[in-house]
Amino acid sequence: MEIDRPALAAFLRRRRELLQPEDVGLPRGQRRRTSGLRREEVAELCHMSTDYYARLERERGPQPSQPMIASIAQGLHLSLDERNHLFRLAGHTPPVRGTGAVSEHISPGLLRILDRLDDTPAEVVTELGETLRQTPLGTALTGDATRYTGPARSIGYRWFTDPVTRELYAPEDHAFLSRMFASGLREASALRGPGSRAAHYAELLLARSDEFRRVWEKQEVGIHPHHVKHFIHPEVGALELHCQNLLDPDQSHRLLVYTAVPGSESHDRLRLLSVIGPQALR
The missing domain is CATH 3.30.450.180 (Beta-Lactamase)
Known part of the structure; x- marks a missing residue:
């Protein structure tokens, strides 16, 4: 599978815009103009640098690894189906789901x-x-x-x-x-x-x-x-x-x-x- 950079960037931007600060335990603040979360807030939730995350939204940078995609999926509070979609956009096979597998993706x-x-x-x-x-x-x-x-x-x-x-x-x-x-x-x-x-x-x-x-x-x-x-x-x-x-x-x-x-x-x-x-x- 190959990375689909435009689709990956669009999906990340949309998911970020849908999340509000209170959805992830962050204060809203008084002078907030951003629709949804800021890039630096998402980067912090995903345990990565703001520059790295911003490059993904701009269709740039190296192909993210599977652990990095898993971290982004968790930081953006994605469902399992959304997580799997993110894996495919990044050019990876989603983690196996089934009775024998133990998922570490928190709902x-x-x-x-x-x-x-x-x-x-x-x-x-x-x-x-x-x-x-x-x-x-x-x-x-x-x-x-x-x-x-x-x-x-x-x-x-x-x-x-x-x-x-x-x-x-x-x-x-x-x-x-x-x-x-x-x-x-x-x-x-x-x-x-x-x-x-x-x-x-x-x-x-x-x-x-x-x-x-x-x-x-x-x-x-x-x-x-x-x-x-x-x-x-x-x-x-x-x-x-x-x-x-x-x-x-x-x-x-x-x-x-x-x-x-x-x-x-x-x-x-x-x-x-x-x-x-x-x-x-x-």
């Missing part, structure tokens, strides 16, 4: 909700516990969980291979969390099949972790997360947070939102964490 609906939760810890995760996007307060609570690569992107994998992961959780919950992560991985492996990423993670953990092997041998399934989670934050201390989740069944993504009971000590500590900000955890 526009979940993104719109997440963009409005600036004052709340929240994150979008895959069925394997891979964090795709966090709110600023979500990053302050658990650290930047999007920075990991490879199998370490999954919190279940990190739980059994990186002792630092457990420091954020109350010790009395560790045994249950070990069973929960193993149970979830077993169910995902059965759902996605032997050649899936879930099955690969299980194989790696069986080779690396004695604890995982012991828990895995119990053949447990159906162990679901508790609605109340207990964190031990290095800056603000113990936090008892209620976790609400919104499922996107088409993508197998969950939006997790953490709140504290108003007037509780955890509520006060969560407010303090919002002042400290993302720098609280590195």
